[in-house]
Amino acid sequence: MKYRLVVYLYLFTFFSYSQDYKIFQKKLSPNIPLEIAEQKIDSFVNNATKILPPIEIADHYHEYGLWYFQKWNIIKDITLLEKAFFYTEKSKNIKKAISNIDQQSLNKTLYNLGHFSFRKHDFFEAIKYYSEIIKANGTKKRLLFSHIALGETYTKIGDFHKALHILEKGIELAGSDKLYQKNIIDGYIQLADTYSLMGYEEYSSEIQSNLQKADSILDLVSFNTIRHKNYIYQIEGNRLLKTKKYLQANFFFHKTLENLYSGDSYNKAITYNSLGVSFHNLRKLDSAQFYIQKSISVAPNFTPAHENMGDLYIEQKDFIKGLQAYQKAIDYSVSNDKNSGYKNLITIQELEVTVNKYDLLHHLIQKANGWMQYYLYDKDKNHLIEALETFKLADKLVDIIRFESTEYKSKLFWREQGASLYRKAVETCYLLKKPEEAYYFMEKNKALLLLEDITNEQAKENTKLPVVIAKREFALKKEIYLSENELNSSQKQPKDSIQIIKDKVYKNKRLYEQFVDSISKIYPEYAVNKKKITVLPHYTFTTKYILEDEVVLQYILDKDHGYGLLTSSNKSIFFEIKDVPVLIEDIKLLRKQSSQWFVHQEQVTAYQKNANSIFQKLIPPSVHTLVKGKKITIVPDYTLQQISFDALTTSAQPHSYFIKDAEIRYAYSMSYLDRKEQVTNISKYPFIGFAPVTFSNNKLGDLPLSKDEVLSISSLYNGDTILEEKATKANFLDTIQAYKVIHLSTHADIGDIVDPWIAFRDQKLSLHEIYATKNQSDMVVLSACKTSLGELKLGEGIMSLARGFFHSGAKSVVSSLWATNDKSSQELMLDFYKKLDKGETKASALRNAKLDYIRTHTGSELSPFYWGSLILIGDNSPITLSQNTYYWYWAGSLALLMLIISVFYIRRKKQKG
Secondary structure, eight states, X not given: OHHHHHHHHHHHHHHHHHHHHHHHHHHOOTTSOHHHHHHHHHHHHHTGGGTSOHHHHHHHHHHHHHHHHHHHHHHOOHHHHHHHHHHHHHHHHHHHHOTTOOHHHHHHHHHHHHHHHHHTTOXXXXXXXXXXXXXXXXXXXXXXXXXXXXXXXXXXXXXXXXXXXXXXXXXXXXXXXXGGHHHHHHHHHHHHHHHHHHOTTTTHHHHHHHHHHHHXXXXXXXXXXXXXXXXXXXXXXXXXXXXXXXXXXXXXXXXXXXXXXXTOHHHHHHHHHHHHHHHHHTTOHHHHHHHHHHHHHHOTTOHHHHHHHHHHHHHTXXXXXHHHHHHHHHHHHHOSSOOOOTTXXXXXXXXXHOSOHHHHHHHHHXXXXXXXXXXXXXXXXXXXXXXXXXXHHHXXXXXXXXXXXXXXXXXXXXXXXXXXXXXXXXXXXXXXXXXXXXXXXXXXXXXXXXXXXXXXXXXXXXTTOOHHHHHHHHHHXXXXXXXXXXXXXXXXXXXXXXXXXXXXXXXXXXXXXXXXXHHHTTOHHHHTTTSOOOOOOHHHHHHHHOBTTEEEEEEEEOSSOEEEEEEOSSOEEEEEXXXXXXXXXXXXXXXXXXXXXXXXXXXXXXXXXXXXXXXXXXXXXXXHHHHTTSEEEEEOOGGXXXXXXXXXXXXXXXXXXXXXTXXXXXXXXXXXXXXXXXXXXXXSEEEEEEEOOSOSSTTSOOOHHHHXXXXXXXXXXXXXXXXXXXXXXXXXXXXXXXXXXEEEESOEEOOSSSOOEEEOSSOEEEHHHHHTOOOOOSEEEEESTTSSOEEEETTTEEEEHHHHHHHTTOSEEEEESSOOOHHHHHHHHHHHHHHHHTTOOHHHHHHHHHHHHHHXXXXXXXXXXXXXXXXXXXXXXXXXXXXXXXXXXXXXXXXXXXXXXXXXXXXXXXXHO
């Protein structure tokens, strides 16, 4: 009887709790007061969990997590989001402990965990949960949701290529199923958004195509499409604005405004501002001012609108108002209530704690440009001094952004910002006659862009950075961001409270610095991307690299302006390059002329005239006088990386090539060159040559002379060769770490669509893969077509195979600027190696091989096509590889060792006696 009573009581309690919570679950909505809902949830946790079966407990926890998230969506209190995650994670843990759990039920909980993690900015956690769903292969609906969400998450951490891949897989998974039209639309819009982050101009067609696909489906659906339409209008409007189709852009911006709800002040401000920028570009200044002012009125702290108002005032020659507007943008970036004078320079401390660092960087650059415009108007040099100080501040902000930002901007961002900041800073130095400061900005520009060759995500992959370390890094950066955000929203609190939050910001930054230091020893190749960019000090530069017979010529330019800086032991010459747009067109023509041999005299004359015109712009008479007979290191920029200075002509005389006047080598930057020269590469063997000769890819022609080239060179040093069917990609990757000189005689291309590549017998090796390799070589010789060329980007120069080999360890690279002739290339290469073996420096050996070729050939064979393509980049030390040298080296070492042993033995014997 007693036992039966216990059972009845248990069943009654179970039934009561079940009924109670079923009623509560049905009424559970974000509108329930927080206190009442939490009392019910606490009661459930304390009592019902002891009675209900595990799956019901898990389902309740799942619902409570969802309720807290919905409540967070209204109140935006982070503790609610933390509770949402807490209860959902409890649900997940219970479900995973149930052996026969329904995978669909578990996937719903995992999806919520991914979504809540995403909202908390714990992107690595989100990736983990979404990936788990995809791996488990649940229902089509949940898989589709997870693909779209995972793609968006990869976009957030800047891993754009993974984002594109996973989004496309999601859309493919959905197929033409009408049940998932909304998700397919989301996928296409997210694809367009990801491409826009990679660059509106570069990926304009991809953005447009995906938006059109999304829009075509929207016309077929029955649900409310306003939100999706707005996304499409905003992205398409921005694309048209960036591609200078202003009238079409305005149409989409107006469509956006029609659909925005009245309280959406932020998006209204963005759209009004975009209209203002568009009208400014259309030269309708009154309309531009009207819309930018509307943007400011709906959201006074929307800083881009203040900057654009500054641009308008500057154009109208109202410089004080323009500078005040720029300063207002800067003030709002660092504080909501600050109101300083237009001559104000914010402090480094303010730079460090601001949240909107990317916007602030642009505001600082525009303010500096405003000061320069003011100088051009009234020639007051004080304005230039103000501009230079502002550029210096922007440069410091670049270091802070690169070190600690939680966002991973695309390389496009750094190219645009670098081209804007550093080229204009050099112009300011030119006007102020400050070559030493110009040297710094030129070097900083090159150093920044060299480090931005690969994305942060590629760097992690190349260095095989463990996920746990990547997560730790992201968590530390997130703490910096959150504390800065807290500071930004607490400006009206008492000073003591603000100081406490500032201290918190600084503490988080110090923790991140310690983290970077800790991984530097284990993952130096990854940590180098985190460290502050160091520029070789000017004093060290002049002491180490400027000698009586050695000079350095550096360039910086964009599409409209350019400057050169020659540093010699006598003096420095700082000069402006005239007519840069014309120069760029001349260089395009020169590249075409260089890529073919001359058949008749008219071609020779045309080349001579064009090459001399370019020479006069790049090396004016005062510079030419100082470099004659010298060794010259050239640091080119932008389109100048596409030409061989050797083959420029110094006068109207036939074949007056610059190579006859000077020994030339090239460098990506002097700071980079110096770092490379400090590295000691230890290689076991002297030489290895690769020559596939024929290729699995039918589109690549045979190279019958390449085998002879490699065998001839190898015979000089008794080196190793890997030829024909053995010259595979795998064999190359397995052997390159052991050799002092690596010689590749094969096909290569810059790749118009895909990455640049170099071909082996079976496969191509891409630039991305080269970055992931390691070598210990003193020199890599790329006897292949166009190995120094690559995709030309403003501010970046050439993204080339040569640079990839530098990154992977090589101290110098010999490579080609255009498709070479097999026979002349073989002749030059063999002569180059013979001269190296006699003890000449690399640059001297290459120059003398070219001069020998010019002296011993006539007619069309004198065309630069045959001899001008090969260039040396990097270290110029001599290399001795011959067998005899190695024999005497080891024999001498052995003799010295025997002598030491003998002395030691005699001394010991004497001591015993």
